[in-house]
Amino acid sequence: MSILVLADLHEGQLAGATAHVVVAAQAIGGDIDILVAGEGVQAAADAAARLDGVNKVRVADNAVYAHQLAEPMGALLVALADDYSHVLASASTTGKNVLPRLAALKDVSQLSDVLGVESADTFLRPIYAGNAIATVKSDDALKVITVRTTGFDAVGSSGSATIEAVDTVVENTQSSFVKQELAQSDRPELGGAKVVISGGRGMGNGENFKLLNGIADKLGAAIGASRAAVDAGFVPNDMQVGQTGKIVAPDLYIAVGISGAIQHLAGMKDSKVIVAINKDDEAPIFQVADYGLVGDLFEILPELESKL
Amino acid sequence: MKILVAVKRVIDYNVKIRVKADHSDVDLTNVKMAMNPFCEIAVEEAVRLKEKGVATEVVAVTVGPKAAQEQLRTALALGADRAIHIETDERAESLAVAKLLAKVVDEEQPGLVILGKQAIDTDNNQTGQMLAALTNLPQGTFASEVAVDGDKVNVTREIDGGLQTVALTLPAIVTTDLRLNEPRYAKLPDIMKAKKKPLDVKTPADYGVEVASKVTLLKVESPAERKGGIKVASVDELIDKLKNEAKVL
Numbered sequence: 407m408s409i410l411v412l413a414d415l416h417e418g419q420l421a422g423a424t425a426h427v428v429v430a431a432q433a434i435g436g437d438i439d440i441l442v443a444g445e446g447v448q449a450a451a452d453a454a455a456r457l458d459g460v461n462k463v464r465v466a467d468n469a470v471y472a473h474q475l476a477e478p479m480g481a482l483l484v485a486l487a488d489d490y491s492h493v494l495a496s497a498s499t500t501g502k503n504v505l506p507r508l509a510a511l512k513d514v515s516q517l518s519d520v521l522g523v524e525s526a527d528t529f530l531r532p533i534y535a536g537n538a539i540a541t542v543k544s545d546d547a548l549k550v551i552t553v554r555t556t557g558f559d560a561v562g563s564s565g566s567a568t569i570e571a572v573d574t575v576v577e578n579t580q581s582s583f584v585k586q587e588l589a590q591s592d593r594p595e596l597g598g599a600k601v602v603i604s605g606g607r608g609m610g611n612g613e614n615f616k617l618l619n620g621i622a623d624k625l626g627a628a629i630g631a632s633r634a635a636v637d638a639g640f641v642p643n644d645m646q647v648g649q650t651g652k653i654v655a656p657d658l659y660i661a662v663g664i665s666g667a668i669q670h671l672a673g674m675k676d677s678k679v680i681v682a683i684n685k686d687d688e689a690p691i692f693q694v695a696d697y698g699l700v701g702d703l704f705e706i707l708p709e710l711e712s713k714l
Numbered sequence: 715m716k717i718l719v720a721v722k723r724v725i726d727y728n729v730k731i732r733v734k735a736d737h738s739d740v741d742l743t744n745v746k747m748a749m750n751p752f753c754e755i756a757v758e759e760a761v762r763l764k765e766k767g768v769a770t771e772v773v774a775v776t777v778g779p780k781a782a783q784e785q786l787r788t789a790l791a792l793g794a795d796r797a798i799h800i801e802t803d804e805r806a807e808s809l810a811v812a813k814l815l816a817k818v819v820d821e822e823q824p825g826l827v828i829l830g831k832q833a834i835d836t837d838n839n840q841t842g843q844m845l846a847a848l849t850n851l852p853q854g855t856f857a858s859e860v861a862v863d864g865d866k867v868n869v870t871r872e873i874d875g876g877l878q879t880v881a882l883t884l885p886a887i888v889t890t891d892l893r894l895n896e897p898r899y900a901k902l903p904d905i906m907k908a909k910k911k912p913l914d915v916k917t918p919a920d921y922g923v924e925v926a927s928k929v930t931l932l933k934v935e936s937p938a939e940r941k942g943g944i945k946v947a948s949v950d951e952l953i954d955k956l957k958n959e960a961k962v963l
């Protein structure tokens with residue numbers, strides 16, 4: 407068996423998710439290659455080559471792959487897929503955007519959000535917002551899989567895989583990049599943070615989200631939000647945790663002013679320890695919280711910050 | 715311009731699901747069903763484009779059992795002009811649905827196809843992308859803004875790091891994210907009118923598409939239940955527990 411992992415990039419650099427996808431690939435077993443595609447991605451390729459357990463890194467560095475638009479990326483994967491039994495990517499917005507195109511063009515199904523590997527053809531994946539876990543077996547010749555990174559550890563980076571250029575260049579006349587507004591933050595990335603503190607509608611407005619900053623600084627935490635907080639415009643979309651936002655599983659998750667709708671729980675209920683701060687002692691979030699504190703967040707947050 | 719919208723009948727998003735005792739699947743008997751929330755957003759967007767004069771006709775399509783006609787009627791009540799039901803009782807996976815939709819695209823020649831980014835039952839997030847690949851059309855997934863401009867459409871996408879805007883040539887495939895719009899509710903007179911709007915019934919065989927997939931569902935289980943914890947009385951107690959009991963501080 408041979409597995410191709412599509413590397414995740416964040417502003418041209420290798421994203422942390424890829425090291426988790428390699429662990430999923432190791433669970434399947436076989437030679438593992440990584441594809442780094444984009445424009446000006448040599449640094450990302452070097453970082454990928456250091457990941458443990460990687461056979462070789464294939465680099466498609468060309469303007470047509472800039473921003474990893476779905477159309478050229480799909481075509482590139484189709485051109486490379488014949489060498490492989492499995493193609494994996496993280497279930498990031500890039501993986502979700504690109505991999506189904508490969509699957510369709512190869513006339514195979516895709517398995518989304520895989521969080522466990524039973525064997526080379528049998529996998530676990532969440533359905534119904536994670537309220538059920540399906541075991542599925544694929545008899546397709548090529549397995550196309552997006553990986554839920556919280557389901558797998560990450561490999562280290564003491565490796566030295568060979569790097570090889572891919573000279574496949576495809577044409578793209580259908581889509582073009584216009585602009586991008588990326589959130590700038592010095593905090594850890596939501597998906598990989600050890601501690602996450604999230605605010606919900608109870609925060610009242612965007613200004614009040616600053617109450618979470620001091621605590622996040624002290625705990626080295628990433629800041630997340632519920633859909634209601636994002637919809638209300640308190641904070642940007644990339645902070646949404648849940649069924650349709652980011653899936654997180656930190657050591658500590660602190661939910662502040664969040665009621666605990668199933669769609670929110672879907673994104674955080676695999677956290678090791680959950681703390682809920684809510685003024686409604688019947689809020690459903692308390693049913694999953696290890697430690698619940700009933701009270702007004704506007705009093706609790708400043709006290710918590712000062713005492714940490 | 716004609717817009718094709720795909721809709722799916724799924725469990726209502728408020729329902730807490732149960733796994734069948736024999737672990738063969740999720741139990742959907744007597745469960746409230748509804749249009750997938752992301753599909754509602756897709757219908758709304760299509761109808762708004764028609765109201766703005768960008769689109770001239772909105773066609774709703776679904777693949778599913780007979781009962782899925784309820785969701786087509788909902789789409790018609792929300793403003794779609796006519797509907798196509800591709801009837802099947804088989805479990806239609808994303809690839810089969812995309813193949814069927816590709817045939818409909820071939821037949822209808824829409825300028826834009828709008829789908830939900832994922833269905834809240836299988837949570838696959840695949841069909842729109844697969845349809846784009848099969849029809850060789852560009853895609854704008856996870857859209858929070860759709861702006862048609864002549865023979866192009868600008869789609870603003872919700873991506874992990876923030877927002878990205880891409881320009882696509884038309885025809886194009888768009889999948890909706892939550893913040894694209896807030897769907898309206900169907901009014902009673904519109905629900906009545908919808909009953910008289912045309913609804914064509916077809917089968918996968920009419921399109922020469924095999925619905926069966928090579929993926930077998932072996933079993934379905936409930937996830938490990940989280941044990942509810944305790945309530946603490948104060949911030950001090952919380953910090954103490956996190957330090958000395960949970961050992962996460």
Ligand SMILES: Cc1cc2nc3c(=O)[nH]c(=O)nc-3n(C[C@H](O)[C@H](O)[C@H](O)COP(=O)(O)OP(=O)(O)OC[C@H]3O[C@@H](n4cnc5c(N)ncnc54)[C@H](O)[C@@H]3O)c2cc1C
Nearest residue numbers: 606607608632633634648649650651663664665670685703
């Ligand atoms: C298709 C679909 C997908 C969805 N995807 C997601 C998703 O990915 N993520 C997500 O989060 N949601 C998602 N939702 C929305 C979800 O159903 C809920 O509406 C949402 O999570 C509610 O957010 P909330 O808990 O912040 O708001 P609310 O439910 O309004 O809860 C606010 C909470 O704050 C508490 N509160 C208020 N003031 C204070 C105070 N001063 N001190 C302490 N507590 C206070 C209240 O007691 C209440 O419990 C989705 C919904 C649908 C239909």
